[in-house]
Amino acid sequence: MPDQSFPDDFLWGAATSAYQIEGAADEDGRRPSVWDTFAAVPGNVRDGDTGAVAADHYHRAAEDLDLMASLGLRGYRFSIAWPRVQPHGGGRPDQRGLDFYRRLVDGLAERGIRPMATLFHWDLPQALQDAGGWENRDTAARFADYAEIVFDALEIRDWLTINEPKTVVDCGYRLGIHAPGVRDDARAFVALHHLLLAHGQASRVLHERHPGRRIGPALNLHPTYPAEDTPEAAEAARQRDGLENRLYLDPILTGAYPEDTLAWIAERSPMPGHIRDGDLAVISEPIDLIGVQYYNPIFVDAKGERVHLHPTAQLDWLEIYPRGLYDVLTRLAADYPPVPLVITENGMAAPDERGPDGRVDDPERVAYLRDHIAAVRDAMAEGVPVEGYHVWSLLDNFEWAEGYSARFGIVHVDFATQTRTPKTSALWYRDLIASGRLS
Numbered sequence: 001m002p003d004q005s006f007p008d009d010f011l012w013g014a015a016t017s018a019y020q021i022e023g024a025a026d027e028d029g030r031r032p033s034v035w036d037t038f039a040a041v042p043g044n045v046r047d048g049d050t051g052a053v054a055a056d057h058y059h060r061a062a063e064d065l066d067l068m069a070s071l072g073l074r075g076y077r078f079s080i081a082w083p084r085v086q087p088h089g090g091g092r093p094d095q096r097g098l099d100f101y102r103r104l105v106d107g108l109a110e111r112g113i114r115p116m117a118t119l120f121h122w123d124l125p126q127a128l129q130d131a132g133g134w135e136n137r138d139t140a141a142r143f144a145d146y147a148e149i150v151f152d153a154l155e156i157r158d159w160l161t162i163n164e165p166k167t168v169v170d171c172g173y174r175l176g177i178h179a180p181g182v183r184d185d186a187r188a189f190v191a192l193h194h195l196l197l198a199h200g201q202a203s204r205v206l207h208e209r210h211p212g213r214r215i216g217p218a219l220n221l222h223p224t225y226p227a228e229d230t231p232e233a234a235e236a237a238r239q240r241d242g243l244e245n246r247l248y249l250d251p252i253l254t255g256a257y258p259e260d261t262l263a264w265i266a267e268r269s270p271m272p273g274h275i276r277d278g279d280l281a282v283i284s285e286p287i288d289l290i291g292v293q294y295y296n297p298i299f300v301d302a303k304g305e306r307v308h309l310h311p312t313a314q315l316d317w318l319e320i321y322p323r324g325l326y327d328v329l330t331r332l333a334a335d336y337p338p339v340p341l342v343i344t345e346n347g348m349a350a351p352d353e354r355g356p357d358g359r360v361d362d363p364e365r366v367a368y369l370r371d372h373i374a375a376v377r378d379a380m381a382e383g384v385p386v387e388g389y390h391v392w393s394l395l396d397n398f399e400w401a402e403g404y405s406a407r408f409g410i411v412h413v414d415f416a417t418q419t420r421t422p423k424t425s426a427l428w429y430r431d432l433i434a435s436g437r438l439s
């Protein structure tokens with residue numbers, strides 16, 4: 001039986017993002033982000049839900065901090081809302097927005113919880129979208145300005161740049177199911193290049209201004225596998241790996257786009273023409289950590305179509321395959337230069353409801369977390385440098401196009417009353433943190 005225990009200093013945390021929990025969309029000077037605009041259009045979000053109130057965290061941060069402490073969390077990953085700091089996407093910051101995050105960071109420090117802040121979790125100021133958004137190269141420069149403001153204002157050691165550039169590209173610009181709702185490959189990959197440029201520029205700013213602090217991207221990685229034992233399926237899986245993983249990992253970690261994937265993109269997008277001399281040196285600014293986000297594998301058949309070979313959670317993309325997390329972690333260690341890894345998201349959705357006894361029992365989530373955390377431990381046993389694990393999510397929240405119908409929290413939120421109830425999984429996680437070992 002493998003060793004069940006984790007190092008004493010393992011960072012056990014939980015993650016959230018601003019638009020998904022804060023609400024208070026019009027308060028303290030905040031102006032709309034692309035998600036306020038997108039969610040306001042009927043048909044874009046299930047049931048017409050928006051993040052206007054969400055989990056009301058902006059008004060309940062003190063209570064939520066106590067909740068984190070009661071679970072024994074050692075780390076908390078949250079994101080900063082750019083439209084609170086620079087409501088119009090540029091210029092002098094609004095101090096009220098910064099003060100909210102200063103108080104949050106102070107509250108974490110008082111409780112001995114380590115902060116990890118994401119600069120951008122999809123809530124681009126609408127004013128910048130009106131100027132072209134990520135298709136406009138200037139947005140990367142605006143992002144570096146914004147990053148400098150928050151780096152200087154907040155006493156935080158560990159930072160993440162862009163949350164899941166791949167999801168912005170795929171869901172926001174190819175499928176059109178996330179803000180800004182574009183369905184155009186030509187535009188999507190131009191946006192991709194500028195997202196990566198923004199990542200690199202902000203990372204440089206941190207290193208120049210705050211040596212000793214750490215920064216990296218938060219990448220959703222999807223291990224790809226052939227669904228059948230044919231050379232065609234193997235080749236389809238290799239191609240798909242380019243679009244899912246190497247397209248993000250290679251430029252950041254090795255300073256070059258993967259040639260096969262870039263050739264595929266060149267047939268669909270003017271993106272290669274937007275790569276200027278020096279861009280890849282910026283994009284490959286050395287990083288101090290990789291935020292690894294893992295939810296599901298991708299199995300493809302000979303035609304390159306995704307097929308599901310395992311049970312799925314509430315959302316049909318959420319095929320459950322814990323071994324995929326082990327494969328992602330060991331692959332990073334084998335194929336790329338060594339960088340400390342932090343799991344910045346992992347979790348599952350369920351339509352959890354409070355039972356008559358007032359409790360919320362979520363045995364499927366307990367099993368999901370247990371099996372994925374065991375996969376992390378297996379990778380660590382082989383020497384993969386994983387520093388921590390953040391469950392997605394601390395609270396039930398606004399699940400983007402799914403609205404409030406999909407609950408990812410280990411803590412249930414009754415959105416009518418904003419009552420928080422730790423689910424069985426939260427109590428299980430609390431016990432795991434306290435003991436430091438899976439049993």
Ligand code: GBH
Nearest residue numbers: 017163164167171175220317345392399408
């Ligand atoms: C993460 O995204 C996000 O960082 C977080 O905000 C979110 O709440 C959490 O995970 C749970 O979803 O192409 O129709 O099959 C996960 C992103 C979600 C991206 C599913 C790809 C596929 C939708 N992934 N999506 S579809």
